[in-house]
Amino acid sequence: MQLIVGLGNPGSKYGKTRHNIGFRFLDLLAESRGLRFDAAPRFRAELATWKQGDSKVLLVKPQTFMNNSGEAVGPLARYYDVAPNQIIVVYDDLDLPAGRIRLKKGGGHGGHNGLKSLNQHLPDSDYIRIKIGIGRPEHGEVTPWVLGQASEKDRAFESAVFDVLLGEWDRIMAGELPLAANHIHLKLQG
Secondary structure (H helix, E strand, C coil): CCEEEEECCCCHHCCCHHHHHHHHHHHHHHHCCCCCCEEEEEHHHEEEEEEEEEEEEEEEEEEECHCCHHHHHHHHHHHCCCCHHEEEEEEECCCCCCCCCCECCCCCCCCCCCCCHHHHCCCCCCCCCEEEEEECCCCCHHHHHHHHHHHHHHHHHHHHHHHHHHHHHHHHHCCCCCHHHHHHHHHHHH
């Protein structure tokens, strides 16, 4: 079994914010596979179940706020006995410009509070990270930036990134990160 986790904040107020890029990608992934999210109050999450061959994959949108994402993901991983290396997390990254993606396995939280919470609630941080760039504000605080809505140009970048990411999703699920990363890089550069 695998968990695919999109990070974001619950509620329509946050739906279009930069911070909710993980939720938006999971919505698109679910739609592309004909899946529907259902509330799972026991786990403080919305879940969609995806059968892929003999395997079961859970798409997870924690309904805790971003900074407490681990409070939903940790119990789910324990209940279903999913090791961290079988978890894929999709989230926003301030250090990447809009329109860029970086794939990485394991590591620290890099200042991202959602990852910090996951690291506190999972046995280790050996999960796969899909960082989707949102860029940094030129001036001012970061919080209003991540909780603000992206410009039309940034939304166009997001759409292009999502299309490329969906095209490489089977490779990512199979653990072929270097190959998927190379294809993503070539497609987004072109």
